[in-house]
Amino acid sequence: MEENKNINPEAELETTEIQTEAEDFDIAEAVKGEKKAKKEKKAKKPRKKKLMKNQALLKRGSYSIAITAAVVAGVIVFNFLVSALSNRFVLEFDMSFEKVNSISEENIDFIKDVEDEVTITMCADKESYVGGYMAYYAQQYNVSEDATGYYDQTLKLLDKYDNYNKNIKVEYIDVQSSEFAALASKYSNETISYGDIVVSATKNGNERHRIVGFEDIYQLYEDTTYASYGYTVCTVSGNNVETAVTSALAYVTSTETKKLAVLTGHSKSDYTADYQTMLKTNNYEITVIDNAVITELSGDYDAVVIAGPTTDFIGSELDIIAEFLDNDGKLGKGLIFFADVTAPYLTNLYDFLFQWGISIDEGVLYETNSSNHMADDPTTIGLYSSGADDITENVEICISGYNAPLTAAFESEGNIKVTSLINSLESTVIAPVGTGAGWADADDQTAKVYSGLLQAVKSDYDDDNNLIESYVMAFGSIEYIYSEYYEYTSVSNKDLSLEVAERAVGAEDVGIQFVSKTITEESFSDRVTEASATVIRVIFMIMLPIILIAAGIIIYVKRRNA
Numbered sequence: 001m002e003e004n005k006n007i008n009p010e011a012e013l014e015t016t017e018i019q020t021e022a023e024d025f026d027i028a029e030a031v032k033g034e035k036k037a038k039k040e041k042k043a044k045k046p047r048k049k050k051l052m053k054n055q056a057l058l059k060r061g062s063y064s065i066a067i068t069a070a071v072v073a074g075v076i077v078f079n080f081l082v083s084a085l086s087n088r089f090v091l092e093f094d095m096s097f098e099k100v101n102s103i104s105e106e107n108i109d110f111i112k113d114v115e116d117e118v119t120i121t122m123c124a125d126k127e128s129y130v131g132g133y134m135a136y137y138a139q140q141y142n143v144s145e146d147a148t149g150y151y152d153q154t155l156k157l158l159d160k161y162d163n164y165n166k167n168i169k170v171e172y173i174d175v176q177s178s179e180f181a182a183l184a185s186k187y188s189n190e191t192i193s194y195g196d197i198v199v200s201a202t203k204n205g206n207e208r209h210r211i212v213g214f215e216d217i218y219q220l221y222e223d224t225t226y227a228s229y230g231y232t233v234c235t236v237s238g239n240n241v242e243t244a245v246t247s248a249l250a251y252v253t254s255t256e257t258k259k260l261a262v263l264t265g266h267s268k269s270d271y272t273a274d275y276q277t278m279l280k281t282n283n284y285e286i287t288v289i290d291n292a293v294i295t296e297l298s299g300d301y302d303a304v305v306i307a308g309p310t311t312d313f314i315g316s317e318l319d320i321i322a323e324f325l326d327n328d329g330k331l332g333k334g335l336i337f338f339a340d341v342t343a344p345y346l347t348n349l350y351d352f353l354f355q356w357g358i359s360i361d362e363g364v365l366y367e368t369n370s371s372n373h374m375a376d377d378p379t380t381i382g383l384y385s386s387g388a389d390d391i392t393e394n395v396e397i398c399i400s401g402y403n404a405p406l407t408a409a410f411e412s413e414g415n416i417k418v419t420s421l422i423n424s425l426e427s428t429v430i431a432p433v434g435t436g437a438g439w440a441d442a443d444d445q446t447a448k449v450y451s452g453l454l455q456a457v458k459s460d461y462d463d464d465n466n467l468i469e470s471y472v473m474a475f476g477s478i479e480y481i482y483s484e485y486y487e488y489t490s491v492s493n494k495d496l497s498l499e500v501a502e503r504a505v506g507a508e509d510v511g512i513q514f515v516s517k518t519i520t521e522e523s524f525s526d527r528v529t530e531a532s533a534t535v536i537r538v539i540f541m542i543m544l545p546i547i548l549i550a551a552g553i554i555i556y557v558k559r560r561n562a
Helices: 009-086 106-110 127-129 135-141 147-156 180-186 241-253 271-282 315-328 347-355 491-502 528-562
Strands: 117-121 168-173 198-203 207-210 218-223 232-237 258-263 285-291 303-307 334-338 358-360 365-369 375-387 396-400 405-409 416-423 428-431 451-461 465-473
Touching: 106 241, 117 147, 117 241, 127 135, 127 147, 127 334, 135 147, 147 232, 147 241, 198 241, 198 491, 271 285, 271 416, 271 491, 315 347, 315 465, 334 491, 347 358, 375 428, 396 491, 405 416, 405 451, 451 491, 465 491
Parallel strands: 117 168, 258 285, 258 303, 303 334, 334 465
Antiparallel strands: 117 198, 198 207, 218 232, 358 405, 365 375, 365 428, 375 396, 375 416, 416 451, 451 465
16 A cells, blocks of 8 residues: 555656646547537528528529510510501590591491492591691681691591491592592593592492592581672581491492482472481482473482472472372372471462361461460470371471471371471460560460471382382471571581481481581690599599508518518
């Protein structure tokens, strides 16, 4: 034990130091290794996250690129389709108050039904038509003011025709070109001027055409202020291109020809100028017979018109008219009569009409209801559909002055049936011709309903048991076709007179008459009320901003959480 105690202390200390250094070495290595492992572990984790993040960004970027490419491709395809479709269909939206650049729905329906190939040729190029030369050409019609808006409107409406029907072709030719020279040579028996529209079609090997001129297209207002100096000034007040061109379409594609004779020899004045114009635009061939004595009526006519006669007919003339209506027992003819109360009582003619059930008394209709006559003129009154015939189903009101008292002499007698188509109100009385407002004796008269238009139809059956008919249509006044109200779009005078003519000539379809397009300064602002303005303010100043802000917040939160 003592020997052990005598061991060298320095040696023992050396051994201890060596052991300590070994232990220190092992611990240092271990710590170093642990730190390295942690560092590597720590380094690996962010790299993995970063890789995942890059992959997600790449994926999102691919989606964004794909979506962007799809949108761009879609826009290109959409533009291509719109461009292609705009050449075939009407894709525009007319924001004008009166739809001045839009074709009427009735016109569209007619255009779509055209089965024959039709060419509509405008004798002008677009630039010069609107740009200036048309204004120069219009001077020959005394048009002094600028009507560029109407000229541009004509082209816009005309260009829509071939959009609604592939059988219709619209083309423009320069009047200085060889094409125009060929066209003028083809129709050498007619005069074709700058701005005229030629409508043509070939049907069953035969070509039909119609030339639509300046006065057919444009409605002119004549200012007679300087008439005493020998000249007048006109302005373009409306556009009738729809009526003119579509009527020409109907004419060139129709196999029917409606012929009508106007008897003016017994009238002091010819009141039928506007009436004839309307009929001509609806494919009527008009013949004016101004003989003082009628010696014959051709069987080629479908109907005859007696407008405002001031001298009576003699017996032989009425026999000719009766034979015309009978048509050798085949019927199928018509007579249209317009009374003139300023003329003397026409005994012979009125007796002839009485045989057809049409009774005409002396005097003039006088309206005692102040709400149904023009101011200070109780003899210019409103008349309304009787509802007895579908010919007046679209009649709102007719306005006519100086109406003769018309009544039915009988409802039915033999093979003649009489129907009143439009009537006055029950507040109407008969006054002496020339009676003005404030007539003191009005309250002493018997008020009742009088007719403004009587229809008498004679019916029979032919050998094949087919119904055949002849018509006598009697208007109470010439003012149905000869007054300012004839052109009023809110009044049915023009439409009714056309309907009557169509029935008198035995036409199956009603003629074509569209409302004149008038360019005005009227805007939608005239129809905006305070209530509607408040609604618009709430929607655009409050609701819409709130919706957009809310949508933005929702999108931001979702993207942040993602």
